[in-house]
């Protein structure tokens with residue numbers, strides 16, 4: 470049985486790889502563009518690792534992954550779709566190229582990897598998709614990213630109910646200090662919601678498959694709750710007052 474992690478070269482994906490190292494997978498497949506970072510991770514892991522240094526915004530990467538899956542006799546026990554990007558800026562300031570890359574990686578790549586994996590997932594295998602607390606309400610100054618993560622949330626919850634023998638969960642972290650957070654976005658009010666990456670991943674591994682939405686941080690939980698009971702327009706007004714956009 471193998472585990473596949475996209476976005477394994479840094480941040481949350483990297484931490485997942487470390488924390489599943491003692492979970493008895495025969496191999497962990499590590500996907501991201503930076504081969505040197507993946508090689509470094511491979512050296513740390515006790516489990517055998519396969520490095521797939523691929524750009525998931527390129528169509529041919531999925532042919533390569535599928536070819537590798539065809540070649541192996543092992544089934545997938547766990548697929549973690551962690552690769553993701555997001556630009557925290559006003560819509561008129563981000564380039565169309567960056568907007569489309571966000572969609573390509575956060576949505577197209579996640580769907581492609583999941584779809585390809587279906588044939589190779591073992592009975593009761595798990596797909597864990599990484600969304601965000603940014604998926605709960607529209608995100609001014611983070612519009613494309615927030616909308617892409619809302620897609621991941623809705624899509625994951627829907628397919629979970631279609632499958633009998635595959636478990637799908639969606640993780641909605643609040644804010645984690647990884648390469649994802651650029652210097653300009655540090656030291657903002659959002660820092661109040663920073664979460665510990667080790668704790669986040671530990672909780673996700675415990676709850677994946679069993680729970681539909683996994684949102685360990687209290688602020689993430691609170692936002693999910695208020696997004697259901699308070700009009701989004703009011704929440705966004707409040708965020709404006711807090712200077713979030």
Ligand SMILES: NC(=O)C1=CN([C@@H]2O[C@H](COP(=O)(O)OP(=O)(O)OC[C@H]3O[C@@H](n4cnc5c(N)ncnc54)[C@H](OP(=O)(O)O)[C@@H]3O)[C@@H](O)[C@H]2O)C=CC1
Pocket residue numbers: 475476477478479480481482500501502503504506523524525526550551552553554555574599600601602641642643644645646647648649650
């Ligand atoms: N950090 C945070 O506050 C939060 C993050 N999230 C989500 O968690 C996930 C992981 O983010 P995080 O670990 O924080 O961010 P990082 O920037 O640390 O990691 C992003 C990962 O995605 C990979 N990646 C980026 N572009 C591509 C590409 N074109 N092809 C293949 N891989 C790519 C990167 O590897 P490489 O550059 O080597 O290709 C890297 O491994 C993302 O989906 C993010 O949206 C959700 C909520 C909060």
Ligand SMILES: N[C@@H](C=O)C(=O)O
Pocket residue numbers: 600601602603642643644645659
């Ligand atoms: N939730 C975080 C990203 O997904 C953020 O708001 O920075």
